Amino acid sequence: MSNVLPLKRVYGGSILEKGCLYGTHRVLEPKGVLPQAAWKLDNTMDLYDNELLLDVDMLNIDAASFRQIKDQAGGDKRKIGQIIRETVSERGKQHNPVTGSGGMLTGTVRDKGEAFPGRIEPGAKIATLVSLSLTPLKIDAIHEVNMERDQIRVSGQAILFASGIYAKLPDDLPEDLALAMLDVAGAPAQTAKLVKPGHTVLVIGGGGKSGLLCLYEAQRRAGITGKVIGLSHSTKGCERIRKSGFAQVVLQADATKPIDLYRKVQEATNGELADITINCVDIPVTEMASILSTKDGGTVYFFSMATSFTAAALGAEGIGKDVQMLIGNGYTKGHAEMVLDIARKLKTLL
Helix, strand or coil: CCEEEECCCCCCCCCCCCEECCCCEEEECCCCCCCCHHHECCCCCCCCCEEEEEEEEEEEEEEEHHHHHHHHHCCCHHHHHHHHHHHHHHHHCCCCCCCCEEEEEEEEEEEEEECCCCCCCCCCCEEEEHHHHHCCHHHHHEEEEECCEEEEEEEEEEEECCCCCEEEEECCHHHHHHHHHCCCCCHHHHHHHCCCCCEEEEEEEECHHHHHHHHHHHHHHHHHHHHHEEEEEEEHHHHHHHCCCCCCCHHHHHHHHHHHHEEEHHHCCCCCCCEEEEEEECCCCCCCCCCCCEEEEEEEEEEECCHHHHHHHHCCCCCCCCCCCCCCCCCCCHHHHHHHHHHHHHCCCC
């Protein structure tokens, strides 16, 4: 079956061409790739028949990307906004050329192509659950940079493809909190699938938003016979883990120093190491700490966009470690509903 839909709609005075289910009709360069892999997208806002047009009000930049942009800007909010506008202007999307990652957004549906699937109508407030690195985006103005939540309040427009997933924003949660939680929804949802009763679980970067969500799910799934270890580099992060009550053991360590971290995990587990290690940090060079801390036959889940999968694969081979390594897919069925439910329970922590 072809994924190219027939021409049906005229928008903004323009007769539109056929649209691809996966958005390849928006790829300007290089031709023949999907939108996420493209260097540049067409971000003109004439609506194709199988697209959704959004008025954007907030961008949630993924943690690794925001850290890189913040460092590049020297912590200056105005420069952070300028870098993001330049990226979107050049590439037609918020696709960080250094980290290769994006984020997600919230907005209001302005218009819907006749062939766009689902029962979503103009006026609905939604969060996109696909990366900004594949979302055609146009920014008219930047109003605020929130350094705590990695969020940018903007005026602009965006396009969601027919294959794009989204969630309607709930009325009972602040928009910025809902967006921040939906951005990392894949992490706790995958944790829930991985952790079994009795497991020892290590969460690296446990003091951040994704880390706390993973600790919560790990504690629920491991049960009273399991052990959950939360690890953070900062004193503040460790305090957040302790305050949460989601970990039996709290460790402070630098995940870029694999041997030091490994020894601390050895001590905390009586030499047995972790059955499941979940990496939620937003900095590079933490692959080997994760692998070393996991027992043979265990699983390492790399949720971090700062992960080098070459370093992980070759590093595990180099130390003769037989572990299953999983890429942090941001999507799993039911992840949005799960993370919003957790957010309702943990609002004071998050």
